[in-house]
Amino acid sequence: MAVKKKFPYRSAVVACNGGCRSAEGEAGCADGCIGCGACVNKCKFGAISINEYGVAEVEEEKCIGCGACAKVCPQKVIHVHECANYIVVKCSNRKKGGEAKKQCEVSCIGCGICEKTCTASAIRVIDNCAVIEESMCLSCGMCAVKCPRHAIHDLRGIFSTVR
Structure with a gap:
């Protein structure tokens, strides 16, 4: 049964796009999703899965924005946002320019x-x-268009490619 949502509704977003291919204990982006699956296990609605990049991904249609996934995320890369706003930053890397570039092919620098x-x-x-x-x-969407590293995404896929 689908959940009826009022506009603007809320949904979880993972602030990592998987370009770092981070894994726990490895030298990669210490701020990215480690693909541990804690959020997948916590979500009662089946709205989260681990994608081909090893990163948690939220299926907006199933998500009710309860925030349970954000609470269990060990990396704190999941947050709930209002879906009236389609532009999101899909990076949590806190390193400076050159170092961030080395850690992830699509990190915010x-x-x-x-x-x-x-x-x-x-x-x-x-x-x-x-x-x-x-x-x-x-x-x-101008920030998504201008971002040289493609760390800013348009969830609709209008200004940036949906990954």
């Missing part, structure tokens, strides 16, 4: 291009990683 591009001032680089203030975001 904190270059600030997204921040300069955003006409709504909804995006800031904090600890070398872009963060979107959802209440201010217009979902125009």
Whole structure:
């Protein structure tokens, strides 16, 4: 049975796109999803799976935004967001530019291009990683278009490829 949702509804998002291929105990991105499956096991609605990159992925249609997955995530890379905003940062790497590039092929390097591009001032680089203030975001997608590392995604697939 499908859950009836009011707009804007909430859904979980994993702030990691799997470019680092991180695994627990390995020298990779210490801030990314480790694919442990804790969120998969906790979700009562079957909304989360581990994708081909070894990263947790949320099926928005099944997710009710309860946040149970975020609470059990050992890496704290899952958060609940309002689905009226389709633009998300799919990276949690806190390393500086060159080091972040070495760890992940699609990591945020904190270059600030997204921040300069955003006409709504909804995006800031904090600890070398872009963060979107959802209440201010217009979902125009310019940050996703301009991101040189493709760390910012449009969940609709309009401005960036859905992975």
